Amino acid sequence: MSEILIKNGKVILFKNNDVILDKKDILIENDTIIKIENKIDEKGEYYVIDAKNRIIMPGxxxxxxxxxxxxxxxxxxxxxxxxxxxxxxxxxxxxxxxxxxxxxxxxxxxxxxxxxxxxxxxxxxxxxxxxxxxxxxxxxxxxxxxxxxxxxxxxxxxxxxxxxxxxxxxxxxxxxxxxxxxxxxxxxxxxxxxxxxxxxxxxxxxxxxxxxxxxxxxxxxxxxxxxxxxxxxxxxxxxxxxxxxxxxxxxxxxxxxxxxxxxxxxxxxxxxxxxxxxxxxxxxxxxxxxxxxxxxxxxxxxxxxxxxxxxxxxxxxxxxxxxxxxxxxxxxxxxxxxxxxxxxxLKLDNEIGSIEIGKKADIIILDMEEKLDNITTLPNLNEISNIVYNINGRNVVTTIINGNILMEERKIKNLDLELVLNQCNKVVKEIKEALN
Ligand SMILES: [Zn+2]
Known part of the structure; x- marks a missing residue:
């Protein structure tokens, strides 16, 4: 059994038609979110992700x-x-x-x-x-x-x-x-x-x-x-x-x-x-x-x-x-x-689209730390507005799909970008020729 504990982050949740941010820990078991609580003990054999100063949101x-x-x-x-x-x-x-x-x-x-x-x-x-x-x-x-x-x-x-x-x-x-x-x-x-x-x-x-x-x-x-x-x-x-x-x-x-x-x-x-x-x-x-x-x-x-x-x-x-x-x-x-x-x-709302107990763990973590890289968000007076107006996809540090961590701290796991790019560049050469 694989379990992931995401700790210390602020989570985007949907409550009564509103979008709120709440400090919560999230526990994932295999592909599913099984706990969302103020504090979850680190007693089990969890893989722990520290999301301090970060925002956790649905993928x-x-x-x-x-x-x-x-x-x-x-x-x-x-x-x-x-x-x-x-x-x-x-x-x-x-x-x-x-x-x-x-x-x-x-x-x-x-x-x-x-x-x-x-x-x-x-x-x-x-x-x-x-x-x-x-x-x-x-x-x-x-x-x-x-x-x-x-x-x-x-x-x-x-x-x-x-x-x-x-x-x-x-x-x-x-x-x-x-x-x-x-x-x-x-x-x-x-x-x-x-x-x-x-x-x-x-x-x-x-x-x-x-x-x-x-x-x-x-x-x-x-x-x-x-x-x-x-x-x-x-x-x-x-x-x-x-x-x-x-x-x-x-x-x-x-x-x-x-x-x-x-x-x-x-x-x-x-x-x-x-x-x-x-x-x-x-x-x-x-x-x-x-x-x-x-x-x-x-x-x-x-x-x-x-x-x-x-x-x-x-x-x-x-x-x-x-x-x-x-x-x-x-x-x-x-x-x-x-x-x-x-x-x-997509008719998938029973499974994904929000961070809720029982839903599949499709979760992303955004870096909103107060530092030079995030200067466009500072001072961070409204995190929800900052997500929409002042960051971009490069602020995503961790991507989890169906309980699998596919990117952590901006390192993509198990995929070879260089190989993929080399192969794509061959086709692009043909496209360039066709355009001329
Ligand atoms: Zn189209």
């Missing part, structure tokens, strides 16, 4: 990403979304190999561990290579095989076959990897394709994960393709399944009313939306209407990086750009969005 949950896209970091400058996909991303993705995707995924998983993300919701292909990287790193992953039929029915059938093969070959004893069914978007999927996807989601009882109303071009494209507005297409196919909607930048009041009545929530990707010039999603309004909103980074191609602490800050600030002097989301709201709301969106 961050990234609800929309494309894990292998680490290799596309900084290829988007100067492109609009459709041009970037058509001219840069899709032609290169066509030539990728399983091995390249494996190492690109390993790089992203190391980035997550190093910046405090303990769970990620992926949407990509080469899914077995990504699964191998998830298994090797032990980061909690929601996996899929993206489905679309913009290039014909045969391709769609291949993708569906791939997905079924991926899901049927899952390791049923590995609770760290779960699955969604993922149509890419309503503008890349025909009605037949969406109907096939909905059938799969119902058959396997899995959530659907789809890009939805990310940019203005999409609105007309969907109308032309399906003969009706996006929201009605969504409701027609996915009314009976839990749906994770990535982006939702372009929702109008009618869309919000309809979404309120559906079993769905939103993965908000502020950096990616700004980077691709897709404008700002009014998440203050969505939350006020009772729609669950969580946070994501999108792939590094458009999202730049997987730093969810940076994402929290930008999500909060952006709302000030569209709500003049009005009530808008706070640092506490955004901490919930990056943790418990994410867990709810």
């Amino acid at each position: 961050l949950i990234n609800t929309h990403a494309h894990i292998p896209m680490s290799i596309f970091r900084e290829t988007t400058e100067g492109y609009k979304l459709y041009d970037w996909l058509n001219k840069v991303i899709w032609p290169i993705e066509d030539k990728l190999t399983d091995e390249e995707v494996y190492y690109a995924s390993m790089l992203s998983f190391i980035e997550m561990i190093a910046t405090g993300t303990t769970c990620i919701n992926d949407q990509y292909f080469f899914s077995k290579a990504i699964r191998k990287a998830a298994e090797d790193t032990r980061v909690r992953t929601v996996l899929t095989r993206t489905i679309q039929d913009i290039d014909g029915k045969d391709k769609m059938n291949e993708r569906i076959k791939d997905f079924i093969e991926l899901y049927e070959t899952r390791n049923r004893n590995d609770s760290l990897i779960t699955y969604t069914v993922a149509p890419h978007a309503l503008y890349t999927c025909s009605g037949e394709c969406l109907s096939e996807v909905a059938k799969l989601a119902e058959k396997y009882n899995l959530p659907v994960h789809v890009h939805f109303l990310e940019s203005i071009d999409e609105i007309e494209d969907i109308k032309q393709k399906h003969g009706e507005e996006a929201i009605y297409v969504l409701k027609k196919y996915f009314n009976n399944v839990h749906t994770i909607l990535a982006h939702c930048v372009k929702l109008d009041d009618k869309d919000i009313e309809i979404l309120k009545g559906m079993d769905c929530g939103i993965a908000h990707n502020p950096v990616s939306n700004l980077r691709l010039g897709c404008k700002i999603a009014d998440i203050t309004k969505y939350l006020d209407n009772g729609i669950n909103v969580a946070l994501g980074t999108d792939g590094q191609g458009s999202g730049s990086n997987l730093d969810m602490i940076e994402t929290m800050k930008i999500a909060c600030l952006m709302q000030g750009g569209i709500h003049e002097n009005e009530k808008r989301i706070t640092a506490k709201d955004v901490i919930k969005m990056a943790t418990i709301n994410g867990a709810k969106l």
Whole structure:
């Protein structure tokens, strides 16, 4: 039996809808949090982590990403979304190999561990290579095989076959990897394709994960393709399944009313939306209407990086750009969005998203000590605001997922960054050539 005792830290807890900080010790047995008390004696054979001057919080949950896209970091400058996909991303993705995707995924998983993300919701292909990287790193992953039929029915059938093969070959004893069914978007999927996807989601009882109303071009494209507005297409196919909607930048009041009545929530990707010039999603309004909103980074191609602490800050600030002097989301709201709301969106809130007895030990520890490295937080008058506005992923010193310590005192355990980087740099060379 392995037991970890985290002592002397201040813990972020959710109480009666509020976010509070309380000095507590935490005891983890195997993969589960079993005690949260003012003081836990060090009598047992515990592995002790001293968290004095540190903040302990639930691991961050990234609800929309494309894990292998680490290799596309900084290829988007100067492109609009459709041009970037058509001219840069899709032609290169066509030539990728399983091995390249494996190492690109390993790089992203190391980035997550190093910046405090303990769970990620992926949407990509080469899914077995990504699964191998998830298994090797032990980061909690929601996996899929993206489905679309913009290039014909045969391709769609291949993708569906791939997905079924991926899901049927899952390791049923590995609770760290779960699955969604993922149509890419309503503008890349025909009605037949969406109907096939909905059938799969119902058959396997899995959530659907789809890009939805990310940019203005999409609105007309969907109308032309399906003969009706996006929201009605969504409701027609996915009314009976839990749906994770990535982006939702372009929702109008009618869309919000309809979404309120559906079993769905939103993965908000502020950096990616700004980077691709897709404008700002009014998440203050969505939350006020009772729609669950969580946070994501999108792939590094458009999202730049997987730093969810940076994402929290930008999500909060952006709302000030569209709500003049009005009530808008706070640092506490955004901490919930990056943790418990994410867990709810991924249907994993019974297991993760908060530090509670009985939940899985997905925990990160932040260094907020009063020292020069943390000068941007001093004097530390409000730790919760400081987490959102004045630190970043590099302040995460320890990352624990499912009771495994994957990084301690900023040392990543059992993973070879140099090897991973060497492998990724080979692919990057090819990408650079393709861009020229
Ligand atoms: Zn995306």
